[in-house]
Amino acid sequence: MTTAATDLRLDSRQAATGRRQRRIGGVLLAVENVSLRFGGVQALSGVSFDVRQGEIRAIIGPNGAGKSSMLNVINGFYQPQEGSFVWKGERLARMRPHLAATLGIARTFQNIALFKGMTTLDNIMTGRILKMRASFLEQALWWGRARREELAHRAFVERIIDFLEIQHIRHTPVGKLPYGLQKRVELARALAMEPELLLLDEPMAGMNLEEKEDMCRFILDVNEEFGTTVVLIEHDMGVVMDISDRVVVLDYGKLLADGTPDEVRNDPRVIEAYLGLVHD
Amino acid sequence: METLEHILLQPFRSIAETPMFFLEVLIGGLMSGVMYALVALGFVLIFKASGVFNFAQGAMVLFAALFFVGFLELGWPVWLAVAGSVVVMVALAFAIERVVLRPLVNQPPIILFMATIGITFFLDGFGQTIWGSDVRRLDVGIPTTPLIVGDLYINQFDLFAAVICGLLVTVLALFFQFTPTGRALRAVADDHQAAMSVGIPLNVIWTIVWSVAGLVGLVAGVMWGSKLGVQFNLSLIALKALPVLILGGFTSVPGAIVGGLLVGAGEKVAEVFWGPLVGGAVEDWFAYVLALLFLLVRPQGLFGERIIERV
Numbered sequence: 001m002t003t004a005a006t007d008l009r010l011d012s013r014q015a016a017t018g019r020r021q022r023r024i025g026g027v028l029l030a031v032e033n034v035s036l037r038f039g040g041v042q043a044l045s046g047v048s049f050d051v052r053q054g055e056i057r058a059i060i061g062p063n064g065a066g067k068s069s070m071l072n073v074i075n076g077f078y079q080p081q082e083g084s085f086v087w088k089g090e091r092l093a094r095m096r097p098h099l100a101a102t103l104g105i106a107r108t109f110q111n112i113a114l115f116k117g118m119t120t121l122d123n124i125m126t127g128r129i130l131k132m133r134a135s136f137l138e139q140a141l142w143w144g145r146a147r148r149e150e151l152a153h154r155a156f157v158e159r160i161i162d163f164l165e166i167q168h169i170r171h172t173p174v175g176k177l178p179y180g181l182q183k184r185v186e187l188a189r190a191l192a193m194e195p196e197l198l199l200l201d202e203p204m205a206g207m208n209l210e211e212k213e214d215m216c217r218f219i220l221d222v223n224e225e226f227g228t229t230v231v232l233i234e235h236d237m238g239v240v241m242d243i244s245d246r247v248v249v250l251d252y253g254k255l256l257a258d259g260t261p262d263e264v265r266n267d268p269r270v271i272e273a274y275l276g277l278v279h280d
Numbered sequence: 281m282e283t284l285e286h287i288l289l290q291p292f293r294s295i296a297e298t299p300m301f302f303l304e305v306l307i308g309g310l311m312s313g314v315m316y317a318l319v320a321l322g323f324v325l326i327f328k329a330s331g332v333f334n335f336a337q338g339a340m341v342l343f344a345a346l347f348f349v350g351f352l353e354l355g356w357p358v359w360l361a362v363a364g365s366v367v368v369m370v371a372l373a374f375a376i377e378r379v380v381l382r383p384l385v386n387q388p389p390i391i392l393f394m395a396t397i398g399i400t401f402f403l404d405g406f407g408q409t410i411w412g413s414d415v416r417r418l419d420v421g422i423p424t425t426p427l428i429v430g431d432l433y434i435n436q437f438d439l440f441a442a443v444i445c446g447l448l449v450t451v452l453a454l455f456f457q458f459t460p461t462g463r464a465l466r467a468v469a470d471d472h473q474a475a476m477s478v479g480i481p482l483n484v485i486w487t488i489v490w491s492v493a494g495l496v497g498l499v500a501g502v503m504w505g506s507k508l509g510v511q512f513n514l515s516l517i518a519l520k521a522l523p524v525l526i527l528g529g530f531t532s533v534p535g536a537i538v539g540g541l542l543v544g545a546g547e548k549v550a551e552v553f554w555g556p557l558v559g560g561a562v563e564d565w566f567a568y569v570l571a572l573l574f575l576l577v578r579p580q581g582l583f584g585e586r587i588i589e590r591v
Contacts, residue, residue, distance in 0.1 A: 097476035098479055102479060106477070109477075113473050113477070116470055118467070118470065125460075126478050128460075129460060129479060130479040146459070150460070193479070
């Protein structure tokens with residue numbers, strides 16, 4: 001680890017201690033006994049865990065452990081063969097992308113899924129779509145509610161743009177932006193949905209140290225200021241151990257461990273699965 | 281030397297000598313260009329909203345026209361025939377979304393493209409099974425007598441078509457660019473998964489778009505049908521829409537119009553003033569050669585979204 005990396009860890013640890021007064025509430029989402037198969041491949045088998053209101057929950061595991069599959073199940077892209085969800089105490093047999101978005105689950109993608117031909121502003125505005133109430137006809141005529149709504153949403157989006165410090169690229173088509181900024185725009189779009197639960201699939205993958213540091217700060221700020229619950233997948237163990245409240249460890253589609261960073265770090269099964277990653 | 285003079289100078293000389301005649305040819309060309317644009321518009325709508333090149337657009341034009349003319353022959357009044365055809369096209373959009381598109385969500389565009397080829401065969405066959413394959417005359421009462429403005433003869437029918445098309449395009453362009461639904465449509469075109477993750481209902485969007493494309497097809501079918509008669513050939517005018525799209529850009533509604541005007545005016549002027557030099561029939565290939573040149577110089581078309589490649 002370089003000194004800069006150590007600084008990063010110190011920074012986020014300070015932030016973490018500052019956050020200790022945060023209120024962590026009851027169970028927001030529970031995933032129960034989820035099994036997912038693709039033909040003969042068992043991607044997830046009997047995985048259960050819960051996410052509490054206001055916490056930062058990490059999902060870790062070696063490559064192919066089923067982490068991304070888990071996120072895709074939570075937001076309804078994949079339909080598991082078995083298992084169910086409990087959202088705020090209410091049991092849901094199935095999850096669909098549209099339902100997930102309506103409930104307040106937003107996400108980002110491992111390989112960045114932005115609308116490349118559209119500007120940063122338009123991309124973020126798509127996050128407001130479910131909040132828009134004006135009818136098709138009103139929109140077509142740019143009349144009454146449609147006009148007021150568009151302006152109000154625009155104002156909200158500007159706040160997010162300020163928050164994530166991307167003012168300068170407001171009107172740039174996102175396809176032209178460098179990787180790190182694209183990741184930030186993706187986060188902005190997810191935040192525009194005012195999510196209760198934010199799913200982040202490797203938000204720091206492929207970033208340099210400075211970008212990672214920024215992203216860490218944004219995630220912590222979002223969690224703290226808006227009380228947004230965060231579930232993230234991340235490979236950088238330093239980051240995971242520092243910013244998350246509890247960690248789920250998957251291996252070969254099975255739940256290997258579940259607990260605080262310290263508990264997980266010292267779990268012999270986790271150490272075995274990672275073999276060397278933890279004691280570096 | 282003499283050949284060069286014939287090609288490069290002679291036509292311009294005759295243009296300069298007969299300016300009124302040139303203007304007539306140009307206006308005639310622009311107006312038939314509007315008719316091409318009408319067909320191209322259907323392609324653009326679906327391409328924008330689903331990233332799919334809809335091979336079936338020509339077949340949809342024919343299908344809509346067949347139902348319209350069929351309803352008229354049953355003795356229905358025009359307004360009822362219009363309403364009936366609209367219902368048919370919207371029902372078709374629902375059916376296509378349910379049977380073809382929904383099972384293919386998240387498939388690569390080439391798969392969806394192949395599916396639209398299947399839809400083409402189905403529509404061509406189905407329409408003609410119901411209504412037969414004879415050529416039918418279609419007369420919706422648009423006057424065809426020429427309008428005389430000063431020294432110019434202008435075809436009233438073409439003028440009418442141009443006005444309709446202009447209205448249609450203005451409304452669609454504004455809608456796509458400036459409303460939340462338009463934004464949602466563009467988002468779906470760009471990335472299905474991302475669109476779903478922000479809660480855009482893919483099925484609804486696709487049904488809307490295919491319905492609108494069906495309605496544009498209906499307008500095109502009625503216009504072209506009045507001009508050429510309703511027959512199988514109508515589905516082939518879609519081929520003329522291809523160079524229009526390459527010129528204007530596959531993703532731009534105004535581009536479809538400008539592309540249509542360029543192709544229409546270009547091929548008429550070329551036919552009349554350059555045609556005699558090569559024994560005529562320039563009209564048949566002019567558009568395709570123009571499209572080829574465009575592909576070399578500006579593959580995204582005049583108004584298309586820039587193709588951005590990061591490496």
